[in-house]
Amino acid sequence: MPLRPAIARDTDFLWRVLLEAYNWNGEQRFTLEQLVADPYAARYLVGWPRRGDFGVVDETDAGEPVGAAWARCLPEDEPGYGFVAPDVPELTLGVLPGQRGRGHGRALMEALIRAAGERPASVDRLSLSVEDGNPAVRLYTSLGFTRVGRNGGSETMLLDVRTPNP
Ligand SMILES: CC(C)(COP(=O)(O)OP(=O)(O)OC[C@H]1O[C@@H](n2cnc3c(N)ncnc32)[C@H](O)[C@@H]1OP(=O)(O)O)[C@@H](O)C(=O)NCCC(=O)NCCS
Numbered sequence: 493m494p495l496r497p498a499i500a501r502d503t504d505f506l507w508r509v510l511l512e513a514y515n516w517n518g519e520q521r522f523t524l525e526q527l528v529a530d531p532y533a534a535r536y537l538v539g540w541p542r543r544g545d546f547g548v549v550d551e552t553d554a555g556e557p558v559g560a561a562w563a564r565c566l567p568e569d570e571p572g573y574g575f576v577a578p579d580v581p582e583l584t585l586g587v588l589p590g591q592r593g594r595g596h597g598r599a600l601m602e603a604l605i606r607a608a609g610e611r612p613a614s615v616d617r618l619s620l621s622v623e624d625g626n627p628a629v630r631l632y633t634s635l636g637f638t639r640v641g642r643n644g645g646s647e648t649m650l651l652d653v654r655t656p657n658p
Pocket residue numbers: 512513514515516517585586587588591592593594595596597598599620621622623626627628630631
């Protein structure tokens with residue numbers, strides 16, 4: 493499963509992944525049109541890639557993207573759901589429904605965490621928001637993310653990327 497950095501050409505695929513993250517429980521709670529029109533959702537991708545953004549895409553051997561993870565810093569007055577601080581990028585993760593359970597999600601997270609610690613990203617921490625009931629929380633916990641707060645019906649989780657995961 494080849495992993496590569498996410499670039500401008502991946503924008504449409506990243507929107508699709510954002511939709512999967514919003515519809516994580518399999519219900520079609522949002523359409524792509526609704527996400528694009530929703531200023532809270534659009535914050536995660538508008539203008540991709542902006543300075544400081546970084547991400548990874550996982551592909552099949554045939555070059556078809558199957559999942560992505562990316563991170564972006566958002567300002568305090570326009571925060572994401574998993575906002576911790578303006579210098580802490582919040583990540584988004586998703587794998588296409590037919591491709592789950594094969595290790596793509598974990599591989600994407602590990603690659604994103606590596607990228608966070610390297611230049612040019614070089615950030616100390618990564619945050620995320622995971623809605624209550626989403627089993628993805630097990631993946632995050634196993635990677636060393638810890639709960640640092642709540643926002644509505646979601647947990648905010650944080651990882652210190654400089655501390656090796658025991
Ligand atoms: C979360 C998600 C990205 C995981 O991707 P994946 O390719 O299925 O994950 P992997 O096969 O690498 O599995 C990684 C871990 O995820 C956990 N996990 C994630 N979703 C799970 C589910 N629906 N059921 C059971 N375990 C799940 C498992 O603990 C697994 O642990 P393991 O590596 O020890 O087996 C994928 O399920 C997805 O896209 N879900 C919908 C979007 C979403 O929820 N995004 C995150 C929003 S916070």
